[in-house]
Amino acid sequence: xxxxxxxxxxxxxxxxxxxxxxxxxxxxxxxxxxxxxxxxxxxxxxxxxxxxxxxxxxxxxxxxxxxxxxxxxxxxxxxxxxxxxxxxxxxxxxxxxxxxxxxxxxxxxxxxxxxx
Amino acid sequence: xxxxxxxxxxxxxxxxxxxxxxxxxxxxxxxxxxxxxxxxxxxxxxxxxxxxxxxxxxxxxxxxxxxxxxxxxxxxxxxxxxxxxxxxxxxxxxxxxxxxxxxxxxxxxxxxx
Numbered sequence: 145x146x147x148x149x150x151x152x153x154x155x156x157x158x159x160x161x162x163x164x165x166x167x168x169x170x171x172x173x174x175x176x177x178x179x180x181x182x183x184x185x186x187x188x189x190x191x192x193x194x195x196x197x198x199x200x201x202x203x204x205x206x207x208x209x210x211x212x213x214x215x216x217x218x219x220x221x222x223x224x225x226x227x228x229x230x231x232x233x234x235x236x237x238x239x240x241x242x243x244x245x246x247x248x249x250x251x252x253x254x255x256x257x258x259x260x
Numbered sequence: 261x262x263x264x265x266x267x268x269x270x271x272x273x274x275x276x277x278x279x280x281x282x283x284x285x286x287x288x289x290x291x292x293x294x295x296x297x298x299x300x301x302x303x304x305x306x307x308x309x310x311x312x313x314x315x316x317x318x319x320x321x322x323x324x325x326x327x328x329x330x331x332x333x334x335x336x337x338x339x340x341x342x343x344x345x346x347x348x349x350x351x352x353x354x355x356x357x358x359x360x361x362x363x364x365x366x367x368x369x370x371x372x373x
Contacts, residue, residue, distance in 0.1 A: 248303070
């Protein structure tokens with residue numbers, strides 16, 4: 145059962161454009177929603193994160209919008225640059241069903257290309 | 261850099277063999293989680309170790325096992341390797357099992373042939 149659904153699977157945007165990546169979750173017990181950036185051959189790196197009591201968070205060119213009632217959140221990248229080309233993962237933090245541990249459930253990722 | 265290091269970076273094994281992957285956690289972190297990332301997919305939780313004890317497990321069979329040592333470094337062992345075990349294996353360390361800020365290593369790329 146996929147608890148975090150991410151779209152689109154891939155995205156191509158011109159330099160300076162604003163790519164938007166969307167995620168939806170099912171488990172209302174999730175209480176922390178990070179975005180990770182991953183370059184080829186590297187592990188995921190934490191980009192920005194939000195908690196459900198906040199509707200928006202900005203860090204530099206990255207913004208998370210959060211809609212608790214709709215159980216959706218999205219990542220916006222302002223003034224996108226070719227160096228932003230990477231795979232982006234949304235995730236949600238909470239108790240794994242039957243697992244006994246708290247941890248991250250990831251979406252399937254969005255492959256983002258920023259064209260010069 | 262996150263301070264989380266994994267070894268080896270790449271590994272090729274034959275089906276049926278056993279493999280051990282290693283992770284050194286960030287200084288001051290006592291919790292290590294292991295994830296499997298298949299090609300084109302998001303990471304999937306395997307298990308978590310906290311203070312040398314397994315603290316929780318995802319939907320992976322018992323042939324996936326682990327250890328955590330007193331210095332909080334960790335090992336992931338996989339027995340009876342299958343072709344579908346080919347993936348990037350990631351470890352993430354944090355300062356506690358409920359600390360949401362997890363830092364990932366660069367991963368070990370395992371290929372099973």
